[in-house]
Amino acid sequence: MTKAETDRGLDAALETLADHALVWPDGQGLLHMAEPLRHAWHSPLGLDAPLARLLADTTSEELRRMLVALDIPAPGTTKKDRLATLLEHHSDPERVAAVVASAPVATRKLLERRARHQGEQGQEQTEFLMLGAPRADSESGARWALERGLLVQVRYSGYEPARMPAEVTLALRGADWHAPFKPCPPIVQTVSVSEAEVDREAAAAATAFTAHATSVLAACAASPPARLKSGGVGTRELSRIGKATQCDDIVVRLVLETAYEGGLLARDGDRVAATEGYDAWAEREPAEQLTELLQAWRTLPLTATQARDEAGKALSALAGTPPCGGCVQARDGLLTAAAGLPTDQGVQSPGELGPLVAWHRPLADQLPQDATPFASVAREAELLGAIARGSLSRIGAALQADDGKALAAASRRLLPTATSTARFGADLTAVVTGTPSARLAALLDAVAERETVGTASVWRFSPSTIRCALDTGRTPDAITADLTDVAIGALPQPLSYLIHDTARAHGRVRITPAACVIHSEEPAFLVELAAHRKLAELGLRRLAPTVLVCRTPLDKTLAALRAAGYAPVAEKADGTVRVERTRHRRASAPAPTFLPGQRRRSVPTKTPVDVDLGVLAARLRDAPPTLPDPDRSAPGSPMARTPRRSSPDTRRI
Structure with missing residues (x-):
């Protein structure tokens, strides 16, 4: 670059800084810089x-x-x-x-x-x-x-x-050193790409992401993920959601962060639950759903897909980290760099836009997990359809211009309307092209298991999935009618057979809750008990002529029947009569204590002796004082007469 080109670039850069009141001349040939800029x-x-x-x-x-x-x-x-x-x-x-x-x-x-x-x-x-x-x-x-x-x-x-x-x-x-100055952005290698190719790839990516977002948020609404004690959703919960929805970890993180930013998810105690806003979002068209998530991503104060910190430790999602201005700068710099590419030109991969992002936004944060600069934010833009074939898509252009109306129009153009019908196959599958409507997805999720999500979603029917639908109170005729309403053509015969065969076996064995069972060889007597008004609180229900089930525990049932004038007996688990014996409460005697090393000896029983406490006190008072005697064992000495340990009688004084 010639000196003239460098001088023109410097003048343009200084004019831009002056327009933002960051640099200004003082009239003496010196430039002054705003103090906060020094700390950038x-x-x-x-x-x-x-x-x-x-x-x-x-x-x-x-x-x-x-x-x-x-x-x-x-x-x-x-x-x-x-x-x-x-x-x-x-x-x-x-x-x-x-x-x-x-x-x-x-x-x-x-x-x-x-x-x-x-x-x-x-x-x-x-x-x-x-x-x-x-x-x-x-x-x-x-x-x-x-x-x-x-x-x-x-x-x-x-x-x-x-x-x-x-x-x-x-x-x-050295004196000849000068600060590096690059007035022109770095040159990147580009390839030709048509607008139709960009639209086609952006539409596929946006459609797939919208379908993934629908399934991830539906899973969170059905089973709210647990939060760690330190806050956020840990890797175990992220893996559970990803496995249930057939989504990669990067997609789950991106959906959770954008949905939380958009108000579709909120912290609820030790869980992250869906909000009322999610219910309204789930009923909208895919283009409207994507637009809301894109707007949240544009202003997201972090990089949603950051999974590792500088030390390589795994990070949780929705951890409530402080806002990251450099992350917003990285996203803005990526869109600006892609917008500056020549018309009908794109890079081989979005990762090649890293040097341009650093040039346009020098304060942008680079994640330690990225092998190439700004690889994570570039991957996010690809998943959302903002960048396709290394070029800025219609969605990306609207985001870069911060134009909400243009963003909604681009989403409607690239994403088809929600699909309300499915194609059922003889292999017991249902295929939905595009994004299924909320009603269709809820119906298929209730009677089948979702296998794949993306531009085409596949559900598979099995006896267990039909049984789960019957457990919720659906009848086989109602299931068949609901599937017929959304089917393209008639339902395959194998699917109809599966529904009715599963229904015939459903409920052959019934399980009822009971705290105890009452039985008798006299059916009329059990009818009398079940109709007795004073026994209504026991919750008696007749299962057979000689059997009643009761929701009250056995001992309370016995007491209630005896209070009503009956004479029941209790049985053990093996059917034998339980013999009731009166138990007397007794206190346990304290165990004797022994000094360390003392041998345990039997204590002989002594006959109680009546002692006159007054006489004993007088004897102790009138006793002459005793002096230490070296010969303790000498007969007649005071020390020999003085007991070494007080007797039980003296201890009671």
């Missing part, structure tokens, strides 16, 4: 923070040692004076270059590499010194630079690499 990049132009900020927590003694290592007299004893002297030295590129030229070879290579690759996330950055775990081949060189303030290890930064001040980086880059 973590390290603009690959420059770290200036030396004054990096040395803010450095002590005065540490500054003195740096000046001594640089052969600079340390002025005074205050930190302010020493810091000012060091800043003055490092602000002079020639002085910094001279210090680096005198450094050891390892140090010089390390500093030059840092200045060249500062701010990059490549392999070179992983080779930088990390204090506490230095590399063997660069420890001495890094230490030399740290001692002279050419590198700074920020306090309380853990094991982060030592940082290079901006002044040192600029000095090592």
Whole structure:
């Protein structure tokens, strides 16, 4: 690119920035930038923070040692004076270059590499010194630079690499270094593609996604997915939904996030449940359903299909993460990059649009899971039909222009109306081309199992699916009539046979709930019990002339019958009569306690002795005081007469 072209590009870029009040001249030939713009990049132009900020927590003694290592007299004893002297030295590129030229070879290579690759996330950055775990081949060189303030290890930064001040980086880059400037977008390889081809592929993708969204949300409405304690829907629930609807994990995540953003799903305690808005959405035409999901995707404050974090850990869906402005920028940059392609041209794959996205939206977030830049957001656009054959579709153009009316019109043009009929085959399948209507999908889901979802959906009938429909109260005639109403032509004979054969076997065995059973050899007596008004609360129902079932437990039933004047007996599970014995309540005696090492001995039973407590107290009061006697066993000594342990009688005083 010639200098004239570069100058024109720079003028155009500055005019654009000035139109947005981000840059303006001051009349003296200098450009000023809005302060918030300085914080948009973590390290603009690959420059770290200036030396004054990096040395803010450095002590005065540490500054003195740096000046001594640089052969600079340390002025005074205050930190302010020493810091000012060091800043003055490092602000002079020639002085910094001279210090680096005198450094050891390892140090010089390390500093030059840092200045060249500062701010990059490549392999070179992983080779930088990390204090506490230095590399063997660069420890001495890094230490030399740290001692002279050419590198700074920020306090309380853990094991982060030592940082290079901006002044040192600029000095090592040289006076002839200029910031990179690319006024024109990068060139990508394109191929010819017709508008009809783009419409055809976009229609297929949009139709398939709408069908997937219908089935995923129907599954969530029938069985709301559980939330993790940490919030969101975990991988296990996502797998369950994907298996039930025959959808990939990426599709399930995209549907859940866009549906939640559009108000079709909401958190309900420990579940994620469908809202009333979903009921209205399910009754709409496919084009209207897709339009609502597309509008939600356009403003979604995250990348819906992000499944891994920077550490490779699996992420849950609907986790309520903070809004990601860079994710919205990535989506907007993708649509803008695709819109800038020449007419009737497209890229081989949407992943090739990554460099264009980065050029149009430099603040866009790139996901760590993407092998190529912006691969996830490009895949989302493909699934939704916004990009087809590497080119912007009608849907994508409407999204890029943020035109709701154009988006609705493009969706109606690309998506057919909902299909209300099905083609039934002799192999016990039902095939629906396009997106089935809500009524048709509900009917087929009730009597068959959905096998495939997409541009054509397939349901399969089996005895178990028909039995499930009969369990809900449907009759075989009603099932046949409902299927006939939506069938293209007559129902195949195998399907009719399946319905009626399953119905004949349905209900041959009946199961009734019962807490106990009452039986007698006198049918008239059981009729009397069932009609007794005082026994109505027992819930008696006659199953056979000699059998009644009762919904009340056995003991309460016995008590009620006896209170009504009858004399029933209870039976055990084996049919024998249960003998009732009166049980007396007894307290259990406490177990005797023993000291560690004490042997357990039997305690002889003693005859109670009547003791006059008054006499015993007088004897204890009038007893002469005793002194310690070394000979405790001497006969007649007071210690011999004094019991070592008090008797049970004395303990009761």
